Amino acid sequence: MDFLRPASWEEALAAKAEHPTAVPIAGGTDVMVEINFDHRRPAYLLDLNRVAELHAYEVGEENVRLGASVPYTRIIEDLRTELPGLALAGHTVGSPQIRNRGSVGGNLGAASPAGDSHPALLAAGTEIEVASVRGTRFIPVEEFYTGVKRNALEPDELIKTVHIKKASGPQQFSKVGTRNAMVIAVCAFGIALHPETRTVRTGIGSAAPTPLRATAAEEFLDAALAEGGFWESGKTITPSIARQFAELVSGACNPIDDVRGSARYRRHAVGIMARRTLGWTWDEYRSGGRGARSTEGGAQCA
Amino acid sequence: MRVNFRVNGRPHEADDVWEGESLLYVLRERMGLPGSKNACEQGECGSCTVRLDGVPVCACLVAAGQCEGREVVTVEGLADYARDRAAGCAAGACGGTNPDAAQRWRADPGKAAQGAADSPAGEHAGLSTIQQAFIDAGAVQCGFCTPGLLVAADELIERVPQPSDADIREALSGNLCRCTGYEKILDAVRLAAAREESQTAGTGA
Amino acid sequence: MAGVTRTPTTLTQDSAATEGGIGESTLRPDGTLKVTGEFAYSSDMWHEDMLWGFTLRSPHAHAEINGIDTAEALAQAGVHAVLTYDDLPTATKRYGLEFADTPVLAHGRVRHHGEPVAIVAADHPETARRAAARIRVDYTPLPVVHDEASALAPDAPLVHDDRDDHHAEHVPHPNIVHRQPIVRGDVAAARARADVIVTGEYEIGMQDQAFLGPESGLAVPAEDGGVDLYVATQWLHSDLRQIAPVLGLPEEKVRMTLSGVGGAFGGREDLSMQIHGCLLALRTGKPVKIVYNRFESFFGHVHRHPAKLWYEHGATRDGKLTHMKCRIVLDGGAYASASPAVVGNASSLAVGPYVVDDVDIEAVALYTNNPPCGAMRGFGAVQACFAYESQMDKLAAELGLDAVEFRRLNAMSQGTVMPTGQEVDSPAPVAELLRRVKAMPLPPGKQWESGDAAGTSVDVRALPGGLSNTTHGEGVVRGVGYAVGIKNVGFSEGFDDYSTARVRLSVVGGEPVAVVHTAMAEVGQGGVTVHAQIARTELGVTHVTINPADTQVGSAGSTSASRQTYVTGGAVKHACEAVREQVLELGRAKLGTYHPAWATAELVLEGGKVVTDGGEVLAGIAEVLEDEVVDIELEWRHRPTEAFDLTTGQGRGHVQYSFAAHRAVVEVDTELGLVKVIELACAQDVGKALNPQSVVGQIQGGTTQGLGLAVMEEIVVDPTGKVRNPSFTDYLIPTILDTPTIPVDVLELADPHAPYGLRGMGEAPTLSSTPAVVSAIRAATGLALRRVPVRPEHLTGT
Known part of the structure; x- marks a missing residue:
């Protein structure tokens, strides 16, 4: 095994071009587990810690440009206004120690369906900026996940920046685990209201081979909300709309039975989370973004 | 390498x-x-x-x-x-003269083998507040989780000098303990926070 | 041992905070070492030029081994040895806790997933792993025995086809390790008196001890052809008895020293790396260190027996139990380990802490191709307690009685005759413990809400799901549940359960100093603290040194069965008393003529002096001893027990019983099936709390392990015998966010037969915690819940 330590982004791309099998390592929270448990013996480890721009973020007009290696702790503490869904999701990642090292870039690179940030990225609207010595390309997050633990990266490419739409409305994230902390998702759900476009976007985690949006549920809800004039009136969403939305979200799942949970439970729980998080975000929207009930702890990272 | x-x-x-x-x-x-x-x-x-x-x-x-x-x-x-x-200095900024405690393991093998006691328990001048609090509160049983908990708890009190119970639980949620049921670990962190505060108050800082 | 640079350390305590006799919460003598990182755990052992050992394990649950080719592994640079069954040096090739059915390395076939097949020593752990990957083992998979039906089917493969153990003769099938019936009274007649009859089938998943310090140790070859072994274990002498014959060495040439133990909970009663490390060290002539990682640790020790329990109880309309019938089937896995004792406990305690005169009980442990199961905190009694306490709730509901009052009405007490015919001859305050735990104030509701100026805010950390943000109060229902349990203390069924202590008293720097030397395994429980307290109380000294536990002193028995404070504590007390007598003899001889009280008064040692019962100081201990040393090693044993009759189960099998009661308050997100335990209160009788702080710590720790079994902990084994979740990612134990406040009420009713009146107390809190939590979940949800751990699927019908 060789340990490559590029000092800059250009060096990192050059190293990846020269050694396409090199495994990038930033926080190490996935890669080191695989090495410690003898699941993986890459010929090269490509350490990205010295590439400064990967650890930086910038808040723009429309988007947050999040360096791939920015640890979750920074997102939780610094970006919860701009990226509330991702901040909530980040707060469910592992433990404080893991949140100090783990990053969205790592989640995307691993492309595990159970990665906690995926539902929030899908719901917010995200493009992944990837690069190689051949050039740069932007991949919509929906197209980034190509299979279980597979993504759209070419062998010589690295993830540089995650461009996430700044929140223009309430966002929520929920995740089911069988423990109150430090737990891998049995299933997860993210939702973001986009009042400027009068749309709602969703993200489902760990309930299908890849993270995915519940597009039929989104379309149904967009139509129902428009038809009922809910965006203008700000009135309570009727239980029947919420129920149908939840059922459609459940229907979008394609889960498996495994040691963490049954397929049936996952489908059920995603529906519950969809109904609840829709309620929370809509309550917040109705009350002008202040939130009917403020939340502490995981909910608002107090 | x-x-x-x-x-x-x-x-x-x-x-x-x-x-x-x-x-x-x-x-x-x-x-x-x-x-x-x-x-x-x-x-x-x-x-x-x-x-x-x-x-x-x-x-x-x-x-x-x-x-x-x-x-x-x-x-x-x-x-x-x-x-x-x-003393108001960041890590390492106060010079490198600190004795490296763990080097003792190698520095004097005879001592350990003879079983000579060089670390009496109880009030220990060389311990940090959180270390002493863990001993006093009974937060140490087998002690295998203790080093990691101490580092995490010390950082919490550094960041949040008077943590609530929920803050303590969240900050230590990445540290498993199988012996204590965590109650005495909570006690220890509360005790350390209180002692730190009274020390700070005592020095007028 | 020259060159060993990290070894266990002698513990002294000479400051005010660690002084104190029994009954005081003195601090741990190893506390400072443990908070500074200096305490030498078995995985911290280090030696110049040491090699790293690695174990190749079976990927199959049951397979024939057609051949093993180690040539390629041996050819790797840095590899010093690769050993298989064929390399074992003597005719003794098996070992075992109760009988030797476990191969040191697999021969002919493997019987469970993860069974050791070959061992490697190399100069770096990665070199050893890579070499192990190059060992070619030719397997032919065999049909798997995975439950009672497949174990007892007419054409069932025999897990062991060459049984010659002492249970082989009386078991109904070779795939049954041991069977213990207990019958008493006339069940048919009693059944006829019952107004209500309640039956239930219950199931316990396979729990893991999940101690934090994985199996590890260092074996150092010695010049005399022997070996020095530094290891974390629960019983040095039991290890020694099993190791020496396999190595072909006399026991005195296998010198064992206890290294720091990172928790045990039963999982270190059986051997893990001990023999493998010694074999590699003796073969290579170099020190060999073996450290299991977490994955390997799940295969490196036995687990708690999963169990299926069928129960029937009857009661009269006024709430008196009439009879009980039960059948308990424990899955012992591929090797016996402690299975026979688990069967003994499960059967003899199957009725729980209740008066039932007419019983028909049967417990069996199976041989299967599942992972071997053996000792874990509360064994046998934990499984039974979940079943009988579930039955008590069911009966109370059927009778329309309060569940606590119903239990109190049937609670046993001193003088009760157990189903084994044994009369309980010390306090058994079962009704009182229930009363106390019920009398504790209930925690306030909706702790997640805090009203402030801006409205109501929600702290998800106080809700089911915690940081995962699954509810802000929706679907959350509270429930309260109770349970009580009974556990035997010490080794039972006629086992010669003794401990040895050596106590030395001399004058150092003008002060009397006691040295206590035992082979007791300190696994975190605080035995070293208590030994020093006993020495201070008995010898009236301040300075006590605790020597490292090793095999240079007699056996201290196992750190298990809640027995160490009782038995090794008893041995330390006994040795101290003998030392005291000798000091007084010396005093009489040297100073007797100066004061008549030397001959006439009752004398004690107190504050470093010889004192009369009237409080008169006769002399300083230092004055009496001068430069003489009193040094005594003695064995001490508790009252003898006897075996249970193999057909009736009658016999005075236990020496002492231990009782705890719990009240659980839970909040359940009924839609998502997530549980948050809000409070888990415990009341326990400990006879005498030698160290109250340690006692409370044991109760809180044991309670939390019971909580884990109730809602999250299970090793999942699929029908092919493969372990599905051998990691801390998927075998979940409670975090600090899953663990509630645990108020503890300690009762001290002395047992006149035990040292200081104490009652072994480490296991009892693990028993009733689980059924109390499940009872509370039932109260919140109205669901029957017959299996633990309770999963979200069980609560949501998915």
Whole structure:
């Protein structure tokens, strides 16, 4: 095994071009587990810690440009206004120690369906900026996940920046685990209201081979909300709309039975989370973004 | 490969490091610092928690090569770290004259083999507030989780001097303990926070 | 041992905080070493030029081994040895706790997933792993025995086809390790008196001890052809008895020293790396260190027996139990380990802490191709307690009685005759413990809400799901549940359960100093603290040194069965008393002529002096001893027990019983099936709390392990015998966010037969915690819940 330590982004791309099998390592929270448990013996480890721009973020007009290696702790503490869904999701990642090292870039690179940030990225609207010595390309997050633990990266490419739409409305994230902390998702759900476009976007985690949006549920809800004039009136969403939305979200799942949970439970729980998080975000929207009930702890990272 | 970094305020060099080795392995097996514990090697237990450039991390998930040129504080250096902090200097900034406690393991093998006691229990001048509080509150049983918990709890009190119970639980949620049921660990952190506060009040700071 | 640079350390305590006799919460003598990182755990052992050992394990649950080719592994640079069954040096090739059915390395076939097949020593752990990957083992998979039906089917493969153990003769099938019936009274007649009859089938998943310090140790070859072994274990001498014959060495040439133990909970009663490390060290002539990682640890020790329990109880309309019938089937896995004792406990305690005169009980442990199961905190009694306490709730509901009052009405007490015919001859305050735990104030509701100026805010950390943000109060229902349990203390069924202590008293720097030397395994429980307290109380000294535990002193028995404070504590007390007598003899001889009280008064040692019962100081201990040393090693044993009759189960099998009661308050998100335990209160009788702080710590720790079994902990084994979740990612134990406040009420009713009146107390809190939590979940949800751990699927019908 060789340990490559590029000092800059250009060096990192050059190293990846020269050694396409090199495994990038930033926080190490996935890669080191695989090495410690003898699941993986890459010929090269490509350490990205010295590439400064990967650890930086910038808040723009429309988007947050999040360096791939920015640890979750920074997102939780610094970006919860701009990226509330991702901040909530980040707060469910592992433990404080893991949140100090783990990053969205790592989640995307691993492309595990159970990665906690995926539902929030899908719901917010995200493009992944990837690069190689051949050039740069932007991949919509929906197209980034190509299979279980597979993504759209070419062998010589690295993830540089995650461009996430700044929140223009309430966002929520929920995740089911069988423990109150430090737990891998049995299933997860993210939702973001986009009042400027009068749309709602969703993200489902760990309930299908890849993270995915519940597009039929989104379309149904967009139509129902428009038809009922809910965006203008700000009135309570009727239980029947919420129920149908939840059922459609459940229907979008394609889960498996495994040691963490049954397929049936996952489908059920995603529906519950969809109904609840829709309620929370809509309550917040109705009350002008202040939130009917403020939340502490995981909910608002107090 | 060779890796150079500072541990507990002193420069260390490790040679012949296999590229897949973790910071934890290098600390324990190459630098004579076995205080950080290896209990899961997957970031699920927190027993190997150390400060990496001040940030609490699981040493088992940091590749040794990623530490080049960086600053690590382990449980062995926690008392000095706390003392330096109280004196108002950052990690390592007060000079490198601190005795490297763990080097004693190698410095005098005869002593350990004879079973001579060099570390009496009880009020211990060399302990940090959190270390003493863990002893006093009965937060130590088998003690395997203790080093990681101490590093995490010390960082919490540094960041949040008067943590609520919920803050303590959240900050320590990455550190598993199988012996205590955590009640006495909570007691210890409350005790340390109270003692720190009374010390600060006492000095008029 | 020259060159060993990290070894266990002698513990002294000489500051005010650690002084104190029994009954005081003195601090741990190893506390400072443990908070500074200096305490030498078995995985911290280090030696110049040491090699690293690695174990190749079976990927199959049951397979024939057609051949093993180690040539390629041996050819790797840095590899010093590769050993298989064929390399074992003597005719003794098996070992075992109760009988030797476990191969040191697999021969002919493997019987469970993860069974050791070959061992490697190399100069770096990665070299050893890579070499192990190059060992070619030719397997032919065999049909798997995975439950009672497949174990007892007419054509069932025999897990062991060559049984010659002492249970082989009386078991109904070779795939049954041991069977214990207990019958008493006339069940048919009693059944006829019952107004209500309640039956239930219950199931317990496979729990893991999940101690934090994985199996590890260092074996150092010695010049005399022997070996020095530094290891974490629960019983040095039991290890020694199993190791020496396999190595072909006399026991005195296998010198064992206890290294720091990172928790045990039963999981270190059986051997893990001990023999493998010694074999590699003796073969290579170099020190060999073996450290299991967490994955390997799940295969490196036995687990708690999963169990299926069928129960029938009857009661009269006024709430008196009439009879009980039960059948308990424990899955012992591929090797016996402690299975026979688990069967003994499960059967003899199957009725729980209740008066039932007419019983028909049967417990069996199976041989299967599942992972071997053996000792874990509360064994046998934990499984039974979940079943009988579930039955008590069911009966109370059927009778329309309060569940606590119903239990109190049937609670046993001193003088009760157990189903084994044994009369309980010390306090058994079962009704009182229930009363106390019920009398504790209930925690306030909706702790997640805090009203402030801006409205109501929600702290998800106080809700089911915690940081995962699954509810802000929706679907959350509270429930309260109770349970009580009974556990035997010490080794039972006629086992010669003794401990040895050596106590030395001399004058150092003008002060009397006691040295206590035992082979007791300190696994975190605080035995070393208590030994020093006993020495201070008995010898009136301040300074006590605790020597490292090793095999240079007689056996201290196992750190298990809640027995160490009782038995090794008893041995330390006994040795101290003998030392005291000798000091007084010396005093009489040297100073007797100066004061008549030397001959006439009752004398004690107190504050470093010889004092009369009237409080008169006769002399300083230092004055009496001068430069003489009193040094005494003695064995001490508790009252003898006897075996249970193999057909009736009658016999005075236990020496003492231990009782705890719990009240659980839970909040359940009924839609998502997530549980948050809000409070888990415990009341326990400990006879005498030698160290109250340690006692409370044991109760809180044991309670939390019971909580884990109730809602999250299970090793999942699929029907092919493969372990599905051998990691801390998927075998979940409670975090600090899953663990509630645990108020503890300690009762001290002395047992006149035990040292200081103490009652072994480490296991009892693990028993009733689980059924109390499940009872509370039932109260919140109205669901029957017959299996633990309770999963979200069970609560949501998915």
